[in-house]
Amino acid sequence: MGFKIFVPIDSTSLSLGADDVADLIAATAKKRNIDVTIIRNGSRGMFWLEPLVEVQTDDGRLAYGPIEMNDVDSLFDCEFYLGGQHPKYLGPTEELTWLKKQERLTFARTGITDPLSIDDYIAHDGFNGLLKSLKMTNQQIVDEVKESGLRGRGGAAFPTGIKWQTVLDVESDQKYIVCNADEGDSGTYSDRMAMENDPFMLIEGMVIAGLAVNADHGYIYLRSEYPHALVTLNKAIKIAEENNYLGKNILNSGKNFNLEVRRAAGAYICGEETSLLESLEGKRGLVRYKPPLPAIKGLFGKPTVVNNVISLATIPIIMSKGAKYYANFGVGRSKGTLPIQLAGNLKNTGLIEKAFGITLRELLYDFGGGSASGKKIKAVQVGGPLGAFIAEEHFDIELDYEAYSKLNAVVGHGGIVAFDETVNMAEMARYSFEFCAIESCGKCTPCRIGSTRGMEVIDKITANDEQAKNVQLLENLCDTMVNGSLCAMGGMTPFPVMSALKYFPKDFGVDTNASDT
């Protein structure tokens, strides 16, 4: 067996050279005649420390990082495989503050296990939720999910249990479970991490969803920008089938569930559920009118559960530990935990799973360590490209769905992008429109045309061309987009735009006193 060394295989770790580091450790061990087994685990989500190399010792796992190629020889010199001291030694992994301060439920296994080892998965509470669900009725499963208070983690925060109930209540010869893995929001990567680092969890969640609503076929609609996740998911599906957790007569229960991955094709709008369904049907991803809801008439006209990756991936722990256990985390109507992703201009970036109720300031400074550039943090975009920019005066508001809604902001998918003081917020507002113009499906006029007109109006404002009139025009345009668009693309693009103008008028060259009139 030899010494156990862990080198992550998450794509962010790979983007920093984890493969090369793993190869070099293997080659060096061979050269020095040291017997090591390299395990490619998932990432713990502390990305400023990646590639994070861990070793298994009698005192638990010890961490070294970030490891570059030229560190490897010195690691061997100081016998890191025995836990030797080294400048990059960080201590026992579990004791690192970043991890200790979290409540990891959905991401409990992430970084600990080998993503494609079904034995690892089972040894860490894997498939317990499924085993319990197999002994329950449809209604009992749905009730458990309702009681957990789980709300759609994709951004819309619709109660998952209620969606499932709707699908369960419709009579149909065919129903579908669709996993929305088109994680297009900038600043978010928790879906990718779940799929690459713990794929059996998503599979288990989808099988349970199928059991709950009587669906026997599932699709994972995966964005094309995630080639590593595609490979991992396909391998995991194959392994799950071979072990009878997927396919026909699952664990001799008489229940069937087939699962396939469909690669998306680079359209942001296909993260919107009805556009996603059109795309899955082999069409242009044009947004549909609602009603009918996808829960009643979804994929190929059949009742369909469309859930985000994290929502489905959270089902196994809810079923395994019980709804009450999950609901005990969180505040108010925001129950459970939220996987928060720190991104942009921060010193320490990565995944933080915490119960709802943490403030932005704690995230940016206690976890994030302030800006990467060392400059003052000026604005933070929460919840992806359709989320508002938050100014420092609101850094102390608790991150929960209702509190943010009062601010005209969204928690969304939990992505947090920090900007330092060098950012020009008028440029960011203009970019929001530009992005909308590029990604609009084109169905609704306010979104299709308004996005381009919006860029022009912002250009006029910043050029001080009839400024007061154009600020008024921008407000009217945003109002039209909010009220005249079918989906969040046109309906929410005004959020970042208006928040930028409201909190950072100087960047637009707008005199605050004049804009009040």
Add this chain to the structure above:
Amino acid sequence: MNEINIQVHIDKFKDTPGGLLPLMHSIQDEFGYIPEESYPLISQSMNLSVAEIHGFVSFYHHFRTRKTGRNIIQVCRAESCQAMNVRHLEQYIKNKLGIDYHEMTEDQKFSLEPVYCLGNCACSPSIMINDEVYGRVTEEKVDQLIKDYK
């Protein structure tokens, strides 16, 4: 492209529900792009009009109807990478390659495309070359990567 080659892909997906999406991936994976000459054949087999196929392909940023360079460099232009100065980096890459977005270098070694989020936001700015993502990309790293992929 020849008709036999395309037909192999069509036969694989013509009975798959929603099969046009995986079919187009399958064709692009083999040829590097989707030849427009294939539309009539797809149209016949999938019971779709050529206009519908054109509409489908042109809707998705990922699908291309023209030949690309041997390597495709995608530069992430989304917010997190902007917060880490990708606007500067993208200009550097454009100058270095001597091309703008959606163009190919004269030696046909590189194509340049914008992309809106690679999910590598913890290590911005990020670029992707073919199927590999690179994080915390600097000008020096760009120079090195372009040399490596040439």
